[in-house]
Amino acid sequence: MAETENTSSVLAAQSHQVAIEASRRNKIRNFRLLSMPALIVLTIGAAGPLLIMLVYSFLKAAPYGGVVWEPSIDGWFGVFLKKDIFDGTISIATAHLSILWRSVNLSIQSTLLALILGFPTAYFIATRSVQTRNLWLFLITIPFWTNLLIRTFAIMQVIRDQGIINNFLIGWGLIESPIEMLYTDFAIMLGMTYVYLPLMVLPLYASIEKLDFRLVEAAYDLYATRLRVLWRIIIPLVRPGIVAGSILVFVPSLGAYVTPRVLGGGKHLMLGNLIELQFGQGRNWPLGAALSIFLLCVVMGALLIYVRVAQRGTTEHV
Amino acid sequence: MLQASSTRQIAVTVNAITKIFGEGDNSVVALEDVNLEIKENEFFTLLGPSGCGKTTLLRLIAGFEHPTSGNILLYDQDITFLPPYQRPVNTVFQNYALFPHMTVRQNVSFGLEMLGRAKSEIKETVDSVLNLVRMEELANRRTSEISGGQQQRVALARALAPRPKVLLLDESLSALDYKLRQDMQLELKRLQHETGITFIFVTHDQEEALTMSDRLAVMDEGRVLQVGGPSEIYNYPKERFVAEFIGDSNFLEADVTSVNERLVRIQFYTGKEFEVPAFRDMRVGAHVTVAVRPEQVTLSNSLDAATFTGVIENMVYLGTHTHYIIKLSNGSEFTAHIQNLRGHDRQFEIGGAVGIALDPATIQVLKD
Ligand SMILES: Nc1ncnc2c1ncn2[C@@H]1O[C@H](COP(=O)(O)OP(=O)(O)OP(=O)(O)O)[C@@H](O)[C@H]1O
Numbered sequence: 169m170a171e172t173e174n175t176s177s178v179l180a181a182q183s184h185q186v187a188i189e190a191s192r193r194n195k196i197r198n199f200r201l202l203s204m205p206a207l208i209v210l211t212i213g214a215a216g217p218l219l220i221m222l223v224y225s226f227l228k229a230a231p232y233g234g235v236v237w238e239p240s241i242d243g244w245f246g247v248f249l250k251k252d253i254f255d256g257t258i259s260i261a262t263a264h265l266s267i268l269w270r271s272v273n274l275s276i277q278s279t280l281l282a283l284i285l286g287f288p289t290a291y292f293i294a295t296r297s298v299q300t301r302n303l304w305l306f307l308i309t310i311p312f313w314t315n316l317l318i319r320t321f322a323i324m325q326v327i328r329d330q331g332i333i334n335n336f337l338i339g340w341g342l343i344e345s346p347i348e349m350l351y352t353d354f355a356i357m358l359g360m361t362y363v364y365l366p367l368m369v370l371p372l373y374a375s376i377e378k379l380d381f382r383l384v385e386a387a388y389d390l391y392a393t394r395l396r397v398l399w400r401i402i403i404p405l406v407r408p409g410i411v412a413g414s415i416l417v418f419v420p421s422l423g424a425y426v427t428p429r430v431l432g433g434g435k436h437l438m439l440g441n442l443i444e445l446q447f448g449q450g451r452n453w454p455l456g457a458a459l460s461i462f463l464l465c466v467v468m469g470a471l472l473i474y475v476r477v478a479q480r481g482t483t484e485h486v
Numbered sequence: 487m488l489q490a491s492s493t494r495q496i497a498v499t500v501n502a503i504t505k506i507f508g509e510g511d512n513s514v515v516a517l518e519d520v521n522l523e524i525k526e527n528e529f530f531t532l533l534g535p536s537g538c539g540k541t542t543l544l545r546l547i548a549g550f551e552h553p554t555s556g557n558i559l560l561y562d563q564d565i566t567f568l569p570p571y572q573r574p575v576n577t578v579f580q581n582y583a584l585f586p587h588m589t590v591r592q593n594v595s596f597g598l599e600m601l602g603r604a605k606s607e608i609k610e611t612v613d614s615v616l617n618l619v620r621m622e623e624l625a626n627r628r629t630s631e632i633s634g635g636q637q638q639r640v641a642l643a644r645a646l647a648p649r650p651k652v653l654l655l656d657e658s659l660s661a662l663d664y665k666l667r668q669d670m671q672l673e674l675k676r677l678q679h680e681t682g683i684t685f686i687f688v689t690h691d692q693e694e695a696l697t698m699s700d701r702l703a704v705m706d707e708g709r710v711l712q713v714g715g716p717s718e719i720y721n722y723p724k725e726r727f728v729a730e731f732i733g734d735s736n737f738l739e740a741d742v743t744s745v746n747e748r749l750v751r752i753q754f755y756t757g758k759e760f761e762v763p764a765f766r767d768m769r770v771g772a773h774v775t776v777a778v779r780p781e782q783v784t785l786s787n788s789l790d791a792a793t794f795t796g797v798i799e800n801m802v803y804l805g806t807h808t809h810y811i812i813k814l815s816n817g818s819e820f821t822a823h824i825q826n827l828r829g830h831d832r833q834f835e836i837g838g839a840v841g842i843a844l845d846p847a848t849i850q851v852l853k854d
């Protein structure tokens with residue numbers, strides 16, 4: 169008797185729970201209505217242009233820019249292959265592939281450099297006292313307030329032939345003729361690292377700040393030297409920050425336009441410049457659109473691989 | 487037994503350690519001239535209220551802090567400025583500090599790996615240590631997937647696996663519930679016995695300190711007030727703080743009426759005189775405070791023979807004992823814990839007059 173009473177009261181409690189759940193869901197549905205403006209903006213601002221690009225990439229180029237509404241795969245054809253103007257032979261578009269390679273390569277390099285520079289910086293900031301931390305973070309974000317172009321020109325002043333570095337080295341008699349740095353791949357890499365460094369430091373800082381330093385002490389206590397503490401404890405624990413920072417630097421680097429334009433001097437194109445070329449002087453919008461979608465796929469592919477690899481480290485059980 | 491323990495080697499020597507945090511006006515003296523000698527395979531406890539410097543002393547022994555002055559020896563080696571990873575000393579942290587990105591087994595292996603031991607040796611040692619703390623079944627769980635008590639055991643296993651010379655435990659049991667805590671107390675004693683490692687245990691729980699320790703040091707405000715075995719500390723507290731912190735005590739004022747070599751005569755305000763051992767220079771006419779444990783007095787209805795007389799203000803029946811709060815004739819309060827015997831209850835009433843009799847052996851003269 170007592171038992172049945174018990175079960176029925178449990179059932180009653182459960183059905184009560186269900187009712188509460190249902191009403192909560194209703195409330196959430198109402199909230200969805202409130203999120204409509206955001207959805208509209210997202211559709212118009214993000215999905216829309218992408219869709220237009222996708223459509224354009226499958227149309228014919230108009231002679232003076234724009235598109236002709238005729239289905240064609242010329243755009244996509246041009247991404248990977250090229251047709252000789254005179255004899256019509258088809259070959260692989262090596263120029264595009266080398267630009268793709270340079271873009272990926274330089275982006276990886278600047279991501280790595282940003283990580284190498286950003287990690288100690290973030291670690292330094294995260295281990296200051298709370299008041300001074302805010303000052304350091306403020307200093308890190310100051311470059312964001314300056315126009316990208318101006319910052320890029322500033323880098324130019326540092327590395328050009330009569331720039332600060334070369335003048336300094338020549339002045340001290342360390343070298344005789346200036347080291348050529350401007351208008352090289354190195355200049356582009358350096359510029360992108362500089363421009364996107366804060367995007368590496370901030371997520372790293374957020375991760376390191378959350379790090380429980382008692383774990384570091386525990387590792388020291390268990391005979392781990394400083395370097396081993398870094399490898400075995402700190403880096404695995406701040407991995408989310410490393411992943412986030414790397415993505416935030418890699419993605420805009422891959423599509424960078426201003427920095428390679430200014431510091432590469434037009435000789436060293438990256439994907440962003442190539443795309444711009446198609447919409448501008450090239451007057452080949454379908455190719456530009458196809459290249460854009462292609463860039464998007466490269467980014468997504470790279471991120472997928474990266475996140476996979478990064479995750480494998482955290483879940484492995486030995 | 488006493489013989490054996492006194493001939494034991496000294497494992498840790500804390501020599502005139504002073505530790506000051508910060509500088510100038512906002513500096514904090516965490517430890518002041520602390521001297522300790524902790525013997526090999528001893529269960530030594532640091533007991534004291536919050537902020538008295540227990541953790542600081544432990545951190546100095548572990549190597550996370552360096553003293554402002556003084557030095558620390560491990561056997562004959564001066565380890566004062568050695569980094570933590572060069573000391574054969576391991577810590578069980580209060581919050582366990584298990585590595586969250588590793589399994590139980592990986593946590594326990596960590597120290598041995600860092601010492602560069604062979605894989606097969608690591609596996610063997612880790613298996614035996616996990617067995618010791620009864621965690622072998624959960625070896626492949628992540629540390630977030632085990633209970634608090636289990637985490638505690640993993641932390642213990644992790645610190646024991648490299649076979650340290652000294653194991654430091656900082657309030658290691660305070661986060662556990664009562665039952666688990668009692669189990670772990672027994673387990674710790676068993677481990678200490680089986681491993682032969684010197685344990686330095688920090689707690690602010692006097693009961694825990696008394697039940698577990700071979701010897702303990704009572705600390706307050708950065709100083710070590712008294713070091714001794716549990717019964718020595720309980721029965722012969724040298725200072726008022728010790729008598730107050732460990733168990734309950736009645737504090738009574740008395741005057742010294744005569745002094746000879748070993749004994750002094752003290753007189754209470756009631757005129758009753760007692761002869762007690764003199765442990766320091768005392769002059770006739772000096773004023774002393776003595777401590778008397780509430781359970782070491784007897785109450786009676788005969789007021790004439792009593793040392794003190796008073797009126798029962800309150801009584802609390804607790805089964806084995808009854809606690810009496812008595813207002814003495816000079817106005818101060820006196821507590822007596824009297825064992826209940828069948829047929830002798832209802833002997834005293836609230837509001838009734840009562841006589842308190844002291845045995846000279848139970849009177850402890852305190853340093854002032
Ligand atoms: N890093 C530090 N900087 C400044 N003061 C400190 C530091 N560590 C400890 N102190 C101070 O030193 C004193 C002793 O601290 P400690 O942590 O050793 O106390 P404790 O006995 O372990 O206390 P609890 O029982 O609360 O853990 C305290 O006054 C504390 O504020």
Ligand SMILES: [Mg+2]
Nearest residue numbers: 540541542656
């Ligand atoms: Mg403490």
